[in-house]
Amino acid sequence: MIDSTARSRVRRAVEERSSLDGMRRSFRTIRTRQKENAARIPDLEQRKERLRSLKEASVGDERLFMQAVSTLRENGFRVIIAKTAEAAVKQIEHELKGYDIVVKSKSNVTKEIHLAAHLESKNVKVIETDLGDRIIQLAGCAAAHPTGPACHLTRKEISVLFAKHFGHEVSEDPMELTEIMREEIASYLGKAKVGITGANAVTAQEGAVVIVHNEGNAAKCAMLPDKHIVITTPEKVVPTLDDAVNVTKLQTYLSTGKIISSYLNVITGPSYTSDIEKQLYRGMHGPKEVVIVFVDDGRLYAADKEAQYCIGCGMCLLHCPTYDILGPVFGTSGHMGGQGVYLAGSTGKLEEAIDAGLYLCTSCGACKEVCPSKIDTRRGVISARNAAIKAKKPELEEHHQLLASVRNYENPWQVPRKQKGKWADGLGLLAKGEVLYFAGCSTSLLFPELAKSATRLIRACGVEPAYLGQAERCCGSTVRKLGHEDLAKGKAEACFKDFENAGARLVVTSCPGCSSALNYFAELSKKKGIKIQHISQFLHEHLDRSLLSPIEGLGIATYHDPCDLGREQEVYDEPRELLSAVARSVEMSRSRASSDCCGSGSGVRSAFPELSSAIAEERIAAAKAVDAEVLVTACPWCVQSLRECQQGKNEVQVLDLVELLDRSVSAGVGRVPPARHRAGTRMRSLTVE
Ligand code: SF4
Numbered sequence: 001m002i003d004s005t006a007r008s009r010v011r012r013a014v015e016e017r018s019s020l021d022g023m024r025r026s027f028r029t030i031r032t033r034q035k036e037n038a039a040r041i042p043d044l045e046q047r048k049e050r051l052r053s054l055k056e057a058s059v060g061d062e063r064l065f066m067q068a069v070s071t072l073r074e075n076g077f078r079v080i081i082a083k084t085a086e087a088a089v090k091q092i093e094h095e096l097k098g099y100d101i102v103v104k105s106k107s108n109v110t111k112e113i114h115l116a117a118h119l120e121s122k123n124v125k126v127i128e129t130d131l132g133d134r135i136i137q138l139a140g141c142a143a144a145h146p147t148g149p150a151c152h153l154t155r156k157e158i159s160v161l162f163a164k165h166f167g168h169e170v171s172e173d174p175m176e177l178t179e180i181m182r183e184e185i186a187s188y189l190g191k192a193k194v195g196i197t198g199a200n201a202v203t204a205q206e207g208a209v210v211i212v213h214n215e216g217n218a219a220k221c222a223m224l225p226d227k228h229i230v231i232t233t234p235e236k237v238v239p240t241l242d243d244a245v246n247v248t249k250l251q252t253y254l255s256t257g258k259i260i261s262s263y264l265n266v267i268t269g270p271s272y273t274s275d276i277e278k279q280l281y282r283g284m285h286g287p288k289e290v291v292i293v294f295v296d297d298g299r300l301y302a303a304d305k306e307a308q309y310c311i312g313c314g315m316c317l318l319h320c321p322t323y324d325i326l327g328p329v330f331g332t333s334g335h336m337g338g339q340g341v342y343l344a345g346s347t348g349k350l351e352e353a354i355d356a357g358l359y360l361c362t363s364c365g366a367c368k369e370v371c372p373s374k375i376d377t378r379r380g381v382i383s384a385r386n387a388a389i390k391a392k393k394p395e396l397e398e399h400h401q402l403l404a405s406v407r408n409y410e411n412p413w414q415v416p417r418k419q420k421g422k423w424a425d426g427l428g429l430l431a432k433g434e435v436l437y438f439a440g441c442s443t444s445l446l447f448p449e450l451a452k453s454a455t456r457l458i459r460a461c462g463v464e465p466a467y468l469g470q471a472e473r474c475c476g477s478t479v480r481k482l483g484h485e486d487l488a489k490g491k492a493e494a495c496f497k498d499f500e501n502a503g504a505r506l507v508v509t510s511c512p513g514c515s516s517a518l519n520y521f522a523e524l525s526k527k528k529g530i531k532i533q534h535i536s537q538f539l540h541e542h543l544d545r546s547l548l549s550p551i552e553g554l555g556i557a558t559y560h561d562p563c564d565l566g567r568e569q570e571v572y573d574e575p576r577e578l579l580s581a582v583a584r585s586v587e588m589s590r591s592r593a594s595s596d597c598c599g600s601g602s603g604v605r606s607a608f609p610e611l612s613s614a615i616a617e618e619r620i621a622a623a624k625a626v627d628a629e630v631l632v633t634a635c636p637w638c639v640q641s642l643r644e645c646q647q648g649k650n651e652v653q654v655l656d657l658v659e660l661l662d663r664s665v666s667a668g669v670g671r672v673p674p675a676r677h678r679a680g681t682r683m684r685s686l687t688v689e
């Protein structure tokens with residue numbers, strides 16, 4: 001169970017989120033620079049596709065890995081393969097016997113295995129040579145971005161830090177701050193006999209280590225000392241140097257917005273000369289000895305290797321709603337954000353995954369959209385939750401209650417089941433029919449008026465919907481996202497059985513969580529010949545537009561894409577087209593596939609309400625930024641989250657699309673055709689592909 005320390009860490013991070021303003025500014029700078037330079041990398045999408053194919057083929061390919069080991073050895077590298085983090089740390093400690101100082105450049109895996117802390121405990125002084133990493137080292141805090149580790153700290157904070165370190169006042173001028181640390185790092189680079197670097201890629205064909213950097217420090221760590229130790233992981237192995245160049249090009253552009261970094265070093269072994277009588281002399285201008293340590297730690301034999309496709313570009317962090325609020329509280333020490341959680345979970349380190357925020361991910365899927373390797377972190381985090389359940393790791397108390405409620409009451413809201421159908425009292429809905437309305441737990445219990453609006457609209461389409469009443473079950477959406485795949489599948493199976501018994505061919509839901517959960521088990525839908533649609537899809541297909549007219553006095557509206565409807569089911573146009581018939585609308589800066597989340601998904605709202613509200617507040621701010629007065633969405637969870645975060649202030653009115661459409665149709669009620677039972681009618685929607 002997440003302990004009270006971890007909980008208070010989250011609460012404190014939410015309260016102090018303005019301390020991450022610097023990080024957010026840096027992220028905006030990266031995005032701006034990416035836009036400015038986009039035309040200079042016209043083949044970006046092809047490069048990403050090539051990366052994904054490359055990673056699919058090479059990550060976990062033992063033959064490729066062993067080819068790399070062999071070519072590296074041929075080139076004079078000493079290769080060490082460490083099965084575990086502990087073994088890696090021990091081997092590196094052994095390599096450093098007799099040395100008391102080591103200079104080091106950026107490397108995520110060294111953070112992952114807590115190398116610096118271990119070496120310091122053995123009296124080996126570790127000097128980070130990347131300015132950002134050195135700042136982080138002195139501050140004793142976690143990095144906020146893979147290539148801009150100190151981007152969350154202000155010049156003032158850095159000045160105070162340096163003043164303490166150097167024992168005298170230091171100006172806040174970034175140039176002077178850089179200069180004073182440059183001099184100190186240079187003095188260490190001059191005296192250290194061992195340098196440690198990471199690797200952005202290792203090429204199997206050539207036996208080369210490829211390192212990309214801007215400061216020039218990594219080259220100095222690799223070249224100046226007598227011994228160079230490269231610390232990396234097996235998934236960094238790619239077939240050829242061409243592939244490595246693609247990795248570095250994408251990594252540079254996506255992490256900084258530049259199209260090429262200042263330095264791209266290709267190292268193929270120790271420095272040597274044989275210019276005098278062909279006698280081989282090692283260490284002419286560079287190191288005599290180059291050692292490469294591959295830290296496996298559960299990677300090569302992980303059943304799910306997708307988390308290892310990461311190239312450390314940090315794009316996911318720029319778009320993650322949780323990371324935006326919490327920063328490095330979300331993630332592991334070597335790998336920030338959801339990908340860190342996923343990597344820890346998929347390599348068997350479940351305690352680490354829990355501690356890194358296994359239950360802080362809203363499952364919004366925004367990270368996958370921007371990831372060059374198309375890593376499905378949402379799926380990976382859910383799998384890690386599933387693994388944690390199977391390993392009998394305790395769950396959060398709030399989630400425990402939610403699960404009990406789903407099991408006992410068929411809803412996550414701890415409300416007796418008989419309440420569910422109350423909204424339909426007196427509406428005369430049929431118990432059976434080809435088109436069945438599935439209100440869902442949240443609509444039924446939190447927004448019963450929405451359910452009534454939905455049925456009125458379905459009737460306005462000339463269809464008399466059937467409804468299961470209090471027999472309607474939970475679709476299993478939330479429990480699946482919490483990792484309870486079997487329970488979710490059981491719920492979906494029971495739902496489909498109910499649909500079948502009611503004679504349904506088409507099920508229309510008000511909640512995208514329901515339609516996505518029921519569509520997730522596509523085989524059930526296919527087997528039963530029952531199609532599931534979100535109400536926006538149904539209305540888009542069947543609602544006569546002449547019934548809709550602009551709603552007077554509504555103000556400018558903007559549409560918020562629910563993650564379960566947009567990214568999960570790719571329903572973007574239908575709600576927008578319907579909205580445009582009743583309101584003047586504008587788009588927020590992030591919409592459609594790059595939409596931000598409302599913060600309520602995946603059990604985050606129940607377990608971390610302050611985090612959920614903070615995320616929702618950002619969405620309200622985005623609506624205000626485009627002068628929208630009404631924020632329209634198509635999901636009861638989003639409506640709840642976006643309304644409640646405003647704590648009654650209602651600076652932006654939050655409405656469900658169904659509510660708006662019903663208002664429009666009802667306003668012109670004379671135009672509504674009489675409802676007629678269409679149970680036997682063949683509708684386009686009834687076809688299950
Ligand atoms: S799914 Fe959303 S919340 Fe989870 S890691 Fe990705 S962007 Fe962050």
Ligand code: SF4
Pocket residue numbers: 309310311312313314315316317339367370371372373374375
């Ligand atoms: S998960 Fe994807 S987007 Fe995030 S750092 Fe890794 S490669 Fe970049």
